Amino acid sequence: MPRPDGRSATQLRSLALERRANPYAEGSCLIRMGGTLVHCTASVESGVPGFKKGTGEGWVTAEYAMLPRATLERTSRERNGPGGRTQEIQRLIGRSLRAAMATMAFGEFTIRIDCDVLQADGGTRTASITGGCVALADACSWLAERTGQSSPFGQLVAAVSVGVVGGEVCLDLAYAEDKDAGVDANIVMVEPFRFVEVQGTGEHATFSRPELETLLNFAERGIAELFDAQRKVLGR
Secondary structure, three states: OOOOOOOOOOOOOOEEEEEOOOOOOOEEEEEEEOOEEEEEEEEEEEOOOHHHOOOOOOEEEEEEEEOOOOOOOOOOOOOOOOOHHHHHHHHHHHHHHHOOEOOOOOOOEEEEEEEEEEEOOOOHHHHHHHHHHHHHHHHHHHHHHHHOOOOOEOOOEEEEEEEEEOOEEEEOOOHHHHOOOOEEEEEEEEOOOEEEEEEEEEOOOOOOHHHHHHHHHHHHHHHHHHHHHHHHHHOO
16 A cells, blocks of 8 residues: 555655754754654753762753644643643653663763754654654763763664554654554664664554564664664764
């Protein structure tokens, strides 16, 4: 079955990573994947959460928000704190970015990655992880320069969605595909191809073990391309 934008089943949407998109943040990246656009900033702040105080270790955390008109219809701002969906997404982003760290022993600082969705067309959480990694790497370099330590950043982390649409496994779902997908999954990996998280759900259908293997294979192929793009923009 042809995809709405004419891509093959194994093809990522067009990808662009703009490093240092925010001149004020210690690290930043503007990521575009197809029609999805996310602004990721990494801020280094003095102090850590209570459970880290006195350990000499730092912390990496993430926040996620969607602008009111990031979608076809306006959505209200979350003025009373993040809702359940937002909390789940930002916890996923935080877990994923912590997996990129070589060490947390960089002093009692918090690196906070803010992922703000400017335009949403599917895959906002996976784009946030991929772009957030670039911002995190630069924030770690900034911190290392000012503390005289080596950078605590370890390895790249990236994420992509996969799913079963119209009975066919597809990589990197746009919203038009995601909303009708029988199976929807988000895959997060660190170099060299080790899993951080596998979130797979039978939305409107179930899936077999061979289909799961195909979903993972497609994701690994897509994430390899994302790693290449991250390495290129970071000069690694």
